[in-house]
Amino acid sequence: MIKTVNLLKRKRGMSMEEFIEHYESTHRRIGEKYLKGHACHYIRRYLFPVPDPATGESYEAEYDVLLEIWYPNEAAYQNAMAAINAPEAAAEISADEANLFDRSSMRSFHVREFESDM
Known part of the structure; x- marks a missing residue:
């Protein structure tokens, strides 16, 4: 199993509600x-800061959504990368990202997980 995680920040001036609505109605599709x-x-996974328990103060989150994409194997991951980087797909994705994200802050990672038995 291969898992990628992306940390994404909404475009300046967009409320969290507008961001979620656009992501779920358009970008997700x-x-x-x-x-x-x-x-x-x-x-x-949309992120909402937890106020500081001592002061009750809130802060602006550095990121607004944690995006997880899981692939069954390396071949599926490589095929997905080829699909989303094809010129037509890349243009469509990029055009919508410009409406939604602060693209300069986008970060992507491969994940290796370890789980504890509790």
């Missing part, structure tokens, strides 16, 4: 179109 048949999980 674009992702599904190109990931279908390659990825086995496409999960968006």
Whole structure:
């Protein structure tokens, strides 16, 4: 199993509600179109800062969504990368990203997980 994680920040001036609405109604569907048949999980985890327990103060989060995409194997991951980097797909994804994200702050990672028995 291969898992990628992306940390994404919404575009300046966009509320969290607007961000989630656009992501779930539009950008998610674009992702599904190109990931279908390659990825086995496409999960968006929206982040809401927890106020400081001592002071009650809140802060602006550095990122607004943790995106997880799981692939069953290396071949599926490579095929997905080829699909989303094809010129037509890359143009469609990029055009919508410009409406949604602070693209300069986007970060992507491969994940190696370890789980504790509790």
